[in-house]
Amino acid sequence: WSGRVVVFAWSEPHTLHSFSTHSGQTDAKWAGNSASEVIVTGSDDGNIYVWKVPDASTSEEATPTLAIPSLFWGEHDDSVMAVDVQGESTVASGSSDHTVRLFDIQNSRPCSQATFPGHTGPVWTVAWQPKSQTLASGSQDRTVRIWDSRESQCSQILRLGDPVFHVCFNKVKPTEMAISKEGTGVLVMDLRQPDTPLHTIVRLCVCVCV
Secondary structure, three states: OOOEEEEEEOOOOEEEEEEEOOOOOEEEEEOOOOOOOEEEEEEOOOOEEEEEOOOOOOOOOOOOEEOOOOOOEOOOOOOEEEEEEEOOOEEEEEEOOOOEEEEEOOOOEEEEEEEEOOOOOOEEEEEEOOOOOEEEEEEOOOEEEEEEOOOOEEEEEEEOOOOEEEEEEOOOOOOEEEEEEOOOEEEEEEOOOOOOOOEEEOOOOOOOOO
């Protein structure tokens, strides 16, 4: 809730960086892969920032800095609840204003046809399908929407009966996704067979990652 982001090293667990980013609850994702030096953050304050993270092996005392110093996006009309990054350039964001937006962080501007309306409640989670232009968004409106970002169209709607907290794709089997929703734990679903979950897991925590 403080807007602070902490970067950990898993090989020898310790904190590499801890830095303040926003004035409210914050979501953070690496851009690109695990070797990337860029983190994207979105927050209750309605803004999205792009941070350059120094290599801790050569500059342990260095603090992450804004990669685009003059840039803060206030494109959403309400809190930014979630962000995810496709490759190293395209950021998807979900907001309490019920929309999903795309931003091009290489060009420092919103992508063309960047707003995806359709949800009727706050969008709490967004996730890119691995190596694809397909995006999933989950909402308090009890649905997961699947978007074709190239066509700026919703291609599929999963009606789940409960608010959706978190979605993520299986990196090995990209048509499969895990969905954390209120009251009934985690569903593992295949988008090719959306009517029947592959697995149902009793929820131990709100957020999941595959």
